[in-house]
Amino acid sequence: MGTLGETGPHRRLMQLSADECWELLGSQEVGRVGFVAEGAPQIFPVNFMVHEGRILFRTTPYGAVAQAVTGTPIAFEVDTIDASSQTGWSVLLTGEGQHETDPKVLADLWGPDRATPWADGSRVLWISLTPTVVSGRRIAWV
Numbered sequence: 001m002g003t004l005g006e007t008g009p010h011r012r013l014m015q016l017s018a019d020e021c022w023e024l025l026g027s028q029e030v031g032r033v034g035f036v037a038e039g040a041p042q043i044f045p046v047n048f049m050v051h052e053g054r055i056l057f058r059t060t061p062y063g064a065v066a067q068a069v070t071g072t073p074i075a076f077e078v079d080t081i082d083a084s085s086q087t088g089w090s091v092l093l094t095g096e097g098q099h100e101t102d103p104k105v106l107a108d109l110w111g112p113d114r115a116t117p118w119a120d121g122s123r124v125l126w127i128s129l130t131p132t133v134v135s136g137r138r139i140a141w142v
Contacts (some may be wrong), residue, residue, distance in 0.1 A: 009051030009141045010074070011086060021091045024136065025078055026050045033057065033127075034075035037068040049140035050074075054130045055093060056100060058123040062133040066125050069097030076129055093131035 016024070025031075034043045044065055048057040055076050056061045074097045081088035100106060106126065 011139055013141045014138050016044060016091065016138055016141065017027050018134045020047070020138075021093075021136040022050065022053075023089050024080075024089060024092075025055070028047070028078050028080070030057070031057075031076055031078040031130075033065060033069065033097075034077065035065070035066050035068045035072065042068070048078075051128075054128045056126050057087065058126045059125050059127055060123050061125040063126050065127065065130045066099070069129075070099055070128055074129060076131075087134060087138075091133075091136040093129060095131040096130050097127050097129050100128040119137070 029047055029049075030045055031048050032045050034041065041065065046057040046059070046065070048055050050056075054119070073094065076093040077090060079088060079090035105128075122128050
């Protein structure tokens with residue numbers, strides 16, 4: 001623990017720019033989508049990709065995520081934490097989710113290593129989030 005007036009390195013919480021947030025999002029494959037279903041908050045991990053200023057992920061057409069995120073406010077978070085150095089970052093996006101149906105976009109999305117879900121089962125429905133708010137924070141030694 002540091003003492004008051006210490007001049008050595010210390011951890012600082014810093015706001016990230018939108019560009020930094022998008023760069024960090026593009027470096028990861030797993031995030032968490034948050035939404036409300038049946039009056040209760042839910043958070044599910046999903047494999048995702050960044051595509052043209054949006055987050056896209058696949059899900060089953062009849063599951064909780066597909067039913068709850070369409071046309072309603074959702075949150076999407078990605079973070080990385082290094083417990084040994086006590087550093088990390090977190091990016092949070094908010095906006096409305098929608099089923100992605102644009103054939104041109106869908107043609108771009110299919111292929112190897114394209115947000116392939118870890119869970120078994122048919123996950124053929126793409127959900128997109130075009131965020132209205134992009135924010136992020138980093139805690140680092142300075």
